[in-house]
Amino acid sequence: MTDPAIVHGVEWTIKELFVYPNEFIYWSIQIVMYPYMTGLVAGAFVLSSLYHVFGQKDLKEIAQFSLVFSLALLPVAALPLLLHLQQPLRAMEPLLTPHFTSAIAAFGIVFTAYGLIVVSEIWFVYRKYFVEQAQALKNQPGLLASLKYSVYLALTMGAFDVSEDAIKVDKKAAKVLAAVGIPVACFLHGYAGFIFGSVKANALWMSPLMPVIFIMSAVVSGIALCMLTYIVIMEWQAFRQRRSGGTTEATEIKGAEVDIITKSTRYLLGFLVAAISLELLDLIFRGYTAMKSWDILRSVMYGKDFMNIFVLQYTLGNLVPFILLILPGRTMKRTVLALLLVLFGVFMMRWNVVIGGQAFSLSFSGYMHYHIPIIPHSLETFKEGLFGALTVIVTPFVLFWIINNFVPSLRRDLGGN
Amino acid sequence: MTCSRRQFLKEAVGGTLASTLPLSAFVFLSPAEAKAAVDEAKVRWAFLVDTNKCTGCGLCVTACKTENEVPFDSPVTRTWVERYVVTKDGETHIDSPLGGRDGFIDDKIRGEEIDPENIAKAFFVPKLCNQCDNPACVQVCPVGATYQTHDGVVLIDREWCIGCGYCIMACPYGVRFFHPEHKVADKCNFCYHRITKGMPPACVECCSFDARRIANLEDPDDPVTKIILTERVAVLKDEYGTKPHVFYLGLDANVR
Known part of the structure; x- marks a missing residue:
């Protein structure tokens, strides 16, 4: 049990030089996870919209997968916040009594609106499939079949019309929702950037560029995760196909198709360049204007956090994958490595913003170091430690597995439009 | 009785308007507005810290923690005292062990020995919530x-x-x-439960040196308000636009 008298933050904060007595790393790993997961949601949705709105036909398969995956990621965007709250039982209050001068108060509204858009788009995309399943399962014996039947029956929501005209309307609706979803997805993440960018007390966070930087890196990470998961699942299916010696469908499932990956890579690189440019602009601007806070910021960025910012984030997380992806003769293995590095790079960017922003004291006369709790010895060190973060990372994949049982986002022979 | 759709809508809209319009004649007051409207005397609490008088005894921190039930041995505190030692080479050494709760009995600052001959100036600065006008x-x-x-x-x-x-x-x-x-x-609230009953905040009451005083800026006859209005006072970090209401006498440029 947590010692009731332990001050939040004491267990993972090391102070150096002069730091105000009440200063600790209050926003720890879960607040790193929050913009990271939100970014993945927004990015996955933007990738799916490239097909649904802009008609990038060659992205069809990955677009359907991304759409369903973004639904699986969605609840997980709120999970870190819940794990971080000191009063998790009051988590609904921002929805009940939103105080609209606060950026966080918009969360409930934007998050709900976005969730509704994603769910309804999926419904329109897969409605035909739901109807087909419900009809196929009707009157079939067995408890499982009747259970599945009721689930699909509920999913159709009573709309059984699968005539050509009705499907056309579905397509139109999905397109409109995808189009509306793009600004909402950007808003969902842009406002996460605003939460940080508007904190005037924090010299590192305060910047009007913050929301834009967050959106760009969100799209980068979202596309990267969708591509990565897609490649892994497709390769796994192809591998199983080969193992079982199945030849009948071998033509249909030939592993992650190179075209899709090439095309997605192009978008990924575009957003990556935009994200890095903005981040560098922010950095140069701070150095050039050299406000009062620059002395301490410089000592953090070029000194204490040099490894995290310039080696892990910019070099390993941005530059190396960039080179890996543009060099000719790209193989699937190299792509996977580059995607992993991109995801790592965006994670480090979130880390350097959230933890880096608390690495120096408000007095500008001291530093704070964050030591992430590894082995939990209390609920708090679990929630705000390594295992809490891992829980957040694993959940979307579990959710995706569950959802994908009913909405086959990976089967190209079935459903979808 | 029959009722066409058009008629139904008409009557529904009419009825809603008829029942809500009279309601708009009432003014909804926020609790703060309501309270302000009934209170006879206008009050704006402010605080005056005289850094020239503070000796860094830490009694204010002890009193605050006791009065406001902030665990005595925890590192967090609603008010604290900072010690500043500026050496002749222009360096500023700052510390506030346990928020200055037990006074500053150790000459060392965070383990660093400072040659008394080398000290240009040294002073204490009590800190507390600034009860900003634009918080x-x-x-x-x-x-x-x-x-x-x-x-x-x-x-x-x-x-x-x-x-x-x-x-x-x-x-x-x-x-x-x-x-x-x-x-x-x-955080500190100027001991709101005390000041609204005419008592001084705990830290003010226990300060033997008058380094901490509470003022009502709306009362021109308040002796502390007079000091704030007539003497050269400063506030902390006014660049953030928060309009802090803890005023300092003798504030040094080195204070963070």
Whole structure:
């Protein structure tokens, strides 16, 4: 049990030089996870919209997968916040009594609106499939079949019309929702950037560029995760196909198709360049204007956090994958490595913003170091430690597995439009 | 009885308007406005710290922790005292062990011995919540659990705070923290439970040197208000635009 008298933050904060007595790393790993997961949601949705709105036909398969995956990621965007709250039982209050001068108060509204858009788009995309399943399962014996039947029956929501005209309307609706979803997805993440960018007390966070930087890196990470998961699942299916010696469908499932990956890579690189440019602009601007806070910021960025910012984030997380992806003769293995590095790079960017922003004291006369709790010895060190973060990372994949049982986002022979 | 759709809509709209229009004649007051309207005397609480008088005894911190039930041995505190030692080479050494609760009995600053011959100046600076006129903490609270009263003090509703820590991040002065027992945001409120009953805050009452005093800026006859109005006072970090209401006499440029 947590010692009731332990001050939040004491267990993972090391102070150096002069730091105000009440200063600790209050926003720890879960607040790193929050913009990271939100970014993945927004990015996955933007990738799916490239097909649904802009008609990038060659992205069809990955677009359907991304759409369903973004639904699986969605609840997980709120999970870190819940794990971080000191009063998790009051988590609904921002929805009940939103105080609209606060950026966080918009969360409930934007998050709900976005969730509704994603769910309804999926419904329109897969409605035909739901109807087909419900009809196929009707009157079939067995408890499982009747259970599945009721689930699909509920999913159709009573709309059984699968005539050509009705499907056309579905397509139109999905397109409109995808189009509306793009600004909402950007808003969902842009406002996460605003939460940080508007904190005037924090010299590192305060910047009007913050929301834009967050959106760009969100799209980068979202596309990267969708591509990565897609490649892994497709390769796994192809591998199983080969193992079982199945030849009948071998033509249909030939592993992650190179075209899709090439095309997605192009978008990924575009957003990556935009994200890095903005981040560098922010950095140069701070150095050039050299406000009062620059002395301490410089000592953090070029000194204490040099490894995290310039080696892990910019070099390993941005530059190396960039080179890996543009060099000719790209193989699937190299792509996977580059995607992993991109995801790592965006994670480090979130880390350097959230933890880096608390690495120096408000007095500008001291530093704070964050030591992430590894082995939990209390609920708090679990929630705000390594295992809490891992829980957040694993959940979307579990959710995706569950959802994908009913909405086959990976089967190209079935459903979808 | 028959009723066409058009007629139904017509009557529904008409009925709604007829029943709501008279309601708009009433004015809805926020609790703060209502309270301000009934109170006879206008009050705006402010604080005066005379750094020339502070000896760094730490009694104010002890009194505050006891009065406001902030666990005595925890590192967090609603008020604290900082020690500044500026050496002749222009370096500033600052510390505040346990918020200065036990006074500054050790000559060393964070383990560093400072040659007394080399000291240019040294002084103590008490800190507390600035009860800003434009409080960043109130602005960012997502649920309105922290709010400003009509007399200028920023309070926290312990029953409604969700413990997100946004207000702690938003305060440029670092006065906020999570209460170790209540698990909600906490900070100095000028001992609101005392000042609204005509008593001085605990830290003011126990300060033997008059280094801490409370003022009502709306009362021109208040002796402390007179000092704030007539003498050269300064505030901390006014560049953040928060309009702090803790005024300092003898504030040094080195104070952070």
